[in-house]
Amino acid sequence: MRRRYITAILTLTCFSFSGYPQTKKRPNIIIILADDMGYSDIGCFGSEIQTPNLDDLARNGLKMTNFYNASRCCPSRASLLTGLFQHQAGVGDMMNTRPQSAYQGYLNNNCVTIAEALKRAGYNAFMTGKWHVGQAPEHWPLKRGFDRYYGLIDGAASYFGLYPYRPNQKLTIALGDKPVTPGENYYSTNAYTDYAIKFIEESEPSGKPFFLYLAYQAPHWPLHALPEDIARYRGEYKEGWDKLREARFKKMKQLGILDKNCELSPRDKQVSDWESLSQEEKESWEEKMAVYAAMIDRMDQNIGRIKSKLKELGEDQNTVIIFLSDNGGSNESIRGNGFLPDIIEAAKKPASDPASFTSYGFAGANLSNTPFRLFKHWEYEGGTATPFIAWAPSVIKKGNVSSQPAHIIDIMPTCLDLAGAKYPKAYKGNTIKPTEGLSLIPLFNGKEWKGHDALYFEHEGNKAVRHGDWKIVSEFPENKWRLYNLKADRSELVDLSDKHKAKVKELASLYESWAKRAEVIPFEELNSNRGDKFQN
Template identity: 40%
Template sequence: MMSLAQVTRLILFVLLQAGSLSYAERPNIVVILADDLGYSDLGCYGGEISTPNIDALANAGVRMTQVYNSARCCPSRASLMTGLYPTQAGIGDFTTSQPSPDRGPGYQGRLRDDCATIAEVLKPAGYNCYYVGKWHMHHETGPIKRGFDEFYGYTFDHSHDQYDAEYYERLPADRVKEIDASADDFYATDVFNDYAIEFIKQGQKSEKPWLLFLGHSSPHFPVQAPAERADKYDEVYRRGWDILREERFERMQKLGLVDGDHWKLSPRSIVPVDKSAIANGFSGEPNPAWDSLEEDRQLDLARRMAIFAAMVEGVDNGVGQLVSHLKSTGDLDNTLILFLSDNGACYEWGPFGFDGQSRRGETTLRTGDKIREIGQRGTHQSYGSVWANLGNTPFRLYKHFTHEGGISTPFIAHWPKGIGKPNKWVRDPAHLMDILPTLIDAAEATYPQELKGNRITPLEGKSLLPAFMGESLPDRTIGFDHQAAHAIRQGDWKAVYAKRMPHELKWELYNLAEDRCEMNDLAEKDPERVKKMTADWDAWARRVGVIWKPQDNVRSLKTDSPQIANRMLRLEQTVESQSPNGVALAHGGNQHGYALHFINGKPAFDIRINGKVKRLLAEDPVSGTITLTATLSTDTMTLSVDGGDSISQPSHGLIPVQPIDDLSIGLDERTSAGDYKSPNPFNGVVLRHALHATNPEQQR
């Protein structure tokens, strides 16, 4: 016998297929995206910040516990907007005005022509489409160019001063700003909320269904909010992050989010390895205990977090205004509202944050009356890595990383007419790329095969409507990559690779059904599973363009990776190029490895140990058919060209561990083994290569 949810879904499906749903019957859609909001910052996810309006949506809808993002603002936005992985949408790591063709089409730094946005899919289905706030998918592929009818916000950069009224623009360019916010009173979060209501009103007048995408820049740094809004939080945060993390975890248990003993509150996270000034002197060390800090530092940091909380409350106030308007106009019940965050809370840079536009580690300590200047006009501050660790309670790490603290997002769905008012937790794994398929499912839309003369990449995401209505989602593989942080999720299992940590970097393995907070690494106990999952990650990465081989100008040779840990090396390679550039051979990555490559025609041999590179560089450029021979011993590294005299220098010793990244021929497929930016493909042909790794004991 079918459940009520299944019957409802079947009826909806039949109506959609028959094309019998009228404009009035199809839902209006609101997608609200917060920026750098942590997993537990909302009240309905355990936080102490006042978010009654968002909480009310959660209590009358569904909350998901395992929705993933892509670890950073713009890749996540690209994935959400297109239903694809970030590389398939063209923004594999960040937007850029100078994309590198060597990295392939996944790293254009802007939306690709072979993807379709939410607006480009819903407009042909009769929807008016509006966008408010932060775009961050490159201004040359801006919201109007990619299908939205109206826009207010900003299309350049990842963040901006909340008080700078002139910076924010109304598009199309011939539009006159409807909201009259004077420069003295302007605060971007409030104006975004006002424009959300303005565009909803425009949609309601059209008598068509409408989509509003509200992409807040809050609470991304610079943390800024009117001082009086933050005052009520001062005493809350002067209690410190250690107490507040424990209290959040307790509330998460009471709310039913934490369901059983497979959740454990993780210790304070490590501060990522970086320059001492940027890491506030804590590079590679655990974040400090609150009680270890002097009172002046505590007061400064408490105010930063109070400003952050006021920003979140500003987002919540806008949700309240939006819901109130929909109620008063009779549209709330048939409006699908989704609320989520784009990545985990942001650690930049160390426990004390930064203070200044350059973000190079300035940690101005404000005392006395100057504390109240934090977050005001013209300031540019972050709140630091330990408050971010609070935001991601109970998980490890932060934005930029693919551990749970970096890629887990709060996710709320509210649609009384479509899914009822279930007030329940949904525990199926999902991803931001599932949002577009969900909207297609709800809105009687059709995903295009072609758009503006371009073949469109098939959807990667899956509709979440079945999960909203009580059905289980099928198991699938979900891959992750962000600037040398990798992960793959298969069922309950997750393999994850970190970056910028003080310990040896390697693939870790977790059973999330037993260990959601990634406290018990099972990699050594189950090496075969690690081997299979990392091979699956590699296959996924090649399929979606994380790893890209420019086949038109490089012919590479397949080979196995030799065991090189604590071995002497001899490399021989013959290549052909009239003006050689790029990587001819690379093995390893940004911690340990070696590479033979060319710089403006000059042969180079790089050895990387513990992240540091030593290089031999030939004096003269070469061309034609070239044979390189390079060696590494316990005390010397050498390089010779075409059998000539070797150049040499002292080495740092042998490479101490087997690299994670495999051997690449003709380019560096993963993180950079040498001092260059991967993949840095070779512009010629590799004719032959030979590698010999010898135990030093055998030479005695």
């Protein structure tokens, strides 16, 4: 440890950067990404789920209440890793191979990942967990700047082992650049953390700071949790979704996550009145939610393991941890949609059965996304708003809360700013597109941050623009702009488009200019001549 400290000081004597004082060595950087987790699903953002480790990071760091992702797994991961909008990075939709460069289904050569950029600045770069931005081996993490990798290449899988869930699908868990088969007592959330800790420990003798991208699979379906974790949530959801949404909503206001004037969106139209359910139906949903809560609980436990290891190594005071989710809660169900017959049968089993393969559907997602409406895939707040926590003892003031709008594209420049690294104009002979993000370091330091003039969103024809307190949203295939004032109406309940037509026109013009620059192809045009090969 002492040798690492001396090495860092010697190499940084004349090195300064805005995130840390000149006398400090460069920080380790850890990005933790949850999968399909809703805005209100952790304790410090309103949940009844026990997340003491995340709550502690928030209490001693920064919470951002208007932070946004790209509303879907692949697009968000592409934007996070590159600091570009997903289309610019080659993942304009999902991991589908299409001839259009913005929709090729894997990261292109005109972007760099955070790992590639930080390695040039002398960092070790590690990743564990879900990749999902390139299925072919030539696009795996080690080919995009990471030194070590263990995790799931694909979008979803059993937490207890490896088996496909769609026809003609090959799921891959990899160590480095080789597929591996999980052993006994495998549970993916634990395994990703095991390897993350192993990589951190083995990097110590190098004297280099490290970057770790820990992309948990949890709590994406299938609902799989360990019995001891499920037991803590038995009976927690017996009051039903309506009362639980109200309880979360009340807590969110008490915590300052929501403004006092915010209203709770109505129960989703796809969700029945709780009291109209049979006892069997109620018990089935209660069990699903107990398993879902247990998955997040176990993720939090593993984040605690990471914190403990940093403290053991004497690196806790010199590490930055960023936590967020890749999209809102998912309403997706396990029926039809190309699932294998045995998977559809497994979806009928109780969620606590390790052989099950199920999801929590509209009702669970409606609770997860409290107080918002709609879900993953759409560009309403329910699809794009994420809880965001940043913790850095040497930089961030305790208990800081920011309501300024920011976006997942901002993580790349923030990491470079922390590391004193430069964003490259060229890499491996390829011209690199300029980053779209802005460093969050001024917010970390409690200073004024100008922020973005506007934030933009598009996924499979759903689109939005946020400009100050105003937001326009369009839902595919309706393709009609609706207008909301988020300061007065964060839950997007009152459409003001007829009342403020000039504002709609102004923001729609911003969208068209951005869409052209960001290489967005209208979804109806993209689908009229697909020419793609579905991969996941």
